[in-house]
Amino acid sequence: MIEFRQVNKRYGKQIVLDAVNFRVNAGERAGFVGPNGAGKSTVFALVAGEMEPDGGKVELAKDIRMGYLRQQILTDDTATPLHAYVERAAPDLETIHAEIHLLEEELRQEPDSEARHRTLRRVGELQTIFEHRGGYDIAARAAATLCGLGFPAAELNRPLGEFSGGWQMRAELARSLVADPDLLLLDEPSNYLDLPAVEWLRSFLDEYRGTLVLISHDRYLLNALTEVIYEVAGGAVTRYAGNFAWYQRERVRRRDQVQAIQRNQQVKRDKIERFIERFHAKNTKATQVQSRVKMLERMEETAVKMPEIAAGMGQLRLAAPPPCGAEVLRLEHVSFRYDEKGPWILHALDLTINQGEKLAIVGSNGMGKTTLLRLLAGQLQPVEGKRVLGYKVIAGYQSQESAETMDPGCTAIETLREMASDASEREIRTLLGGFGFSGEAALKFVSVLSGGEKIRLAFARLLIRPPNLLLLDEPTTHLDIESREALQEALSTYPGTVLLVSHDVEFVRAVAGGVIAMTPEGVTTYVGGYDYYKEKIAQQQQQLKQKQASAAPAMLPLAGAVSAASESKAARRERTQARHIRHGQLKELDKSIIRAEKKINVLETERLQLCERLAAPESTGEQRADAGRRLKNVEFELGQVMHGWEEDSSRREELLRAQNEDAPPADS
Numbered sequence: 223m224i225e226f227r228q229v230n231k232r233y234g235k236q237i238v239l240d241a242v243n244f245r246v247n248a249g250e251r252a253g254f255v256g257p258n259g260a261g262k263s264t265v266f267a268l269v270a271g272e273m274e275p276d277g278g279k280v281e282l283a284k285d286i287r288m289g290y291l292r293q294q295i296l297t298d299d300t301a302t303p304l305h306a307y308v309e310r311a312a313p314d315l316e317t318i319h320a321e322i323h324l325l326e327e328e329l330r331q332e333p334d335s336e337a338r339h340r341t342l343r344r345v346g347e348l349q350t351i352f353e354h355r356g357g358y359d360i361a362a363r364a365a366a367t368l369c370g371l372g373f374p375a376a377e378l379n380r381p382l383g384e385f386s387g388g389w390q391m392r393a394e395l396a397r398s399l400v401a402d403p404d405l406l407l408l409d410e411p412s413n414y415l416d417l418p419a420v421e422w423l424r425s426f427l428d429e430y431r432g433t434l435v436l437i438s439h440d441r442y443l444l445n446a447l448t449e450v451i452y453e454v455a456g457g458a459v460t461r462y463a464g465n466f467a468w469y470q471r472e473r474v475r476r477r478d479q480v481q482a483i484q485r486n487q488q489v490k491r492d493k494i495e496r497f498i499e500r501f502h503a504k505n506t507k508a509t510q511v512q513s514r515v516k517m518l519e520r521m522e523e524t525a526v527k528m529p530e531i532a533a534g535m536g537q538l539r540l541a542a543p544p545p546c547g548a549e550v551l552r553l554e555h556v557s558f559r560y561d562e563k564g565p566w567i568l569h570a571l572d573l574t575i576n577q578g579e580k581l582a583i584v585g586s587n588g589m590g591k592t593t594l595l596r597l598l599a600g601q602l603q604p605v606e607g608k609r610v611l612g613y614k615v616i617a618g619y620q621s622q623e624s625a626e627t628m629d630p631g632c633t634a635i636e637t638l639r640e641m642a643s644d645a646s647e648r649e650i651r652t653l654l655g656g657f658g659f660s661g662e663a664a665l666k667f668v669s670v671l672s673g674g675e676k677i678r679l680a681f682a683r684l685l686i687r688p689p690n691l692l693l694l695d696e697p698t699t700h701l702d703i704e705s706r707e708a709l710q711e712a713l714s715t716y717p718g719t720v721l722l723v724s725h726d727v728e729f730v731r732a733v734a735g736g737v738i739a740m741t742p743e744g745v746t747t748y749v750g751g752y753d754y755y756k757e758k759i760a761q762q763q764q765q766l767k768q769k770q771a772s773a774a775p776a777m778l779p780l781a782g783a784v785s786a787a788s789e790s791k792a793a794r795r796e797r798t799q800a801r802h803i804r805h806g807q808l809k810e811l812d813k814s815i816i817r818a819e820k821k822i823n824v825l826e827t828e829r830l831q832l833c834e835r836l837a838a839p840e841s842t843g844e845q846r847a848d849a850g851r852r853l854k855n856v857e858f859e860l861g862q863v864m865h866g867w868e869e870d871s872s873r874r875e876e877l878l879r880a881q882n883e884d885a886p887p888a889d890s
Contacts, residue, residue, distance in 0.1 A: 300383025361861025
């Protein structure tokens with residue numbers, strides 16, 4: 223599927239890829255990992271043909287359809303409705319669709335002839351391709367994908383440009399997924415996603431059957447989705463045949479092996495050097511000395527290099543926070559909304575946070591996770607109710623924008639000194655070293671730091687005088703895997719209280735001992751960790767299904783095995799009541815199906831009229847553009863209506879089957 227042959231790529235003096243050779247096979251599920259700036263996105267750009275290698279060759283399988291999610295938004299098509307933008311993910315489908323309509327128009331005008339039969343065959347071929355590629359249900363798939371990624375169904379017709387940058391990135395992700403390509407390149411797909419959307423994405427990609435190539439710092443996705451890892455580091459690309467957890471273990475084993483080889487090489491080198499030093503002045507040993515010199519040169523040329531490992535934060539130690547009361551924070555009947563006439567984000571919320579708790583706030587975007595965190599931090603004030611801070615509690619709030627509030631003209635040391643003027647140079651440098659700013663790095667100006675470095679420095683600034691209540695909003699954004707692991711280990715052993723919002727499943731699993739779940743129904747606290755929360759949610763969903771199923775009558779073990787006479791009055795009454803309920807459900811479904819069929823007929827008629835208008839020679843350019851836009855909306859609506867009709871029809875068949883199986887037994 224993808225093959226790199228002796229590929230070289232450099233930016234100025236920096237060698238990113240040095241005579242790289244590797245292959246990604248068709249159907250593989252590959253993860254690309256490595257230090258920030260090592261060249262992972264460069265590999266993707268080379269595969270996509272967006273840049274050329276300085277040397278070597280990048281080869282792809284012929285005639286493959288590629289989907290590519292970048293870390294930046296490249297489109298300026300901001301006036302297009304969201305659903306229409308996502309539907310255009312497969313331009314070849316639009317071409318096929320247009321050709322089908324053009325040929326159908328020709329068929330209306332062609333007499334019965336050999337040419338007409340050829341046109342009919344061509345239409346049949348195109349329709350088969352269109353159906354195989356999912357052209358007839360692309361509108362429904364686009365809507366389902368957008369909703370799965372968190373877009374409200376009511377907003378699918380809004381122009382793309384009205385959404386924030388993060389939501390536009392979600393739209394780009396939906397566009398890549400809906401295209402259903404042979405090769406799917408995803409560069410950090412979980413950025414800007416919340417936990418439910420990450421879970422949905424994992425489930426979706428788990429069903430994808432093409433070649434998946436993934437760049438991610440999300441260990442959950444890497445472990446769940448990949449079967450081979452390619453490490454990009456030090457100009458090389460190294461293949462590991464396993465998921466990310468296996469790669470981590472194997473990388474350490476290989477590194478230990480390289481260290482052992484290097485130690486043996488150093489022993490031999492020292493021995494040769496001692497021989498040269500001892501006998502270099504003796505003419506009788508000149509030949510042997512020269513031989514040893516050449517041997518030493520060959521050893522330098524063939525020396526085994528230590529594989530590069532991202533530095534990250536290293537081992538991070540947080541200072542012990544000051545003591546505080548047992549109750550850290552309490553919200554009493556708190557309600558909040560941003561506008562006086564706007565919707566309530568939180569309503570009549572009672573919540574208590576105790577000392578030492580580590581809680582993750584989870585929920586879909588728009589549920590108010592960041593709002594709740596800002597209320598807890600005192601950044602926002604309740605509209606109703608009150609926030610009660612515990613005895614001697616010091617709150618430290620790290621928002622997603624905290625990294626941008628630092629003075630770009632200050633060095634890392636000066637940034638910390640502004641927060642703690644009484645701190646010694648040694649204290650500041652020790653803390654900075656724990657966050658990856660050792661030696662000269664501590665003198666870097668904020669303006670030249672990368673996104674990940676700014677996040678690390680913002681954490682160091684927060685912790686130079688450690689609070690006993692940490693409130694963290696997406697703390698792992700822009701952090702590489704090593705930095706995430708160092709931070710989660712530090713927070714796990716931190717004796718203070720932690721509340722966090724994060725889309726990193728593994729990070730939440732490792733740190734949080736409880737979950738505050740925000741849903742449309744309200745806020746619920748779960749005393750166990752993330753896996754416990756998922757288990758309880760699954761149980762609640764199962765109980766709901768059982769409750770719904772109990773509304774329908776239980777099937778008899780053997781039809782007709784029990785006579786009506788032997789049934790108790792209560793059983794008969796329950797059976798009769800269930801039949802009445804089912805009968806009512808069938809009537810409602812019949813009405814819904816009839817309405818859907820009428821709507822489908824109307825939409826199909828309008829679609830045909832629009833196609834005729836597009837093909838009409840007397841139509842002006844503006845009329846064709848209007849017809850084209852309306853055609854897209856009609857096809858989107860038609861896809862939604864057909865999807866609902868199929869669901870209702872399936873449900874009706876289930877009820878009819880249950881009704882037949884539960885027919886009253888004949889008297890014996």
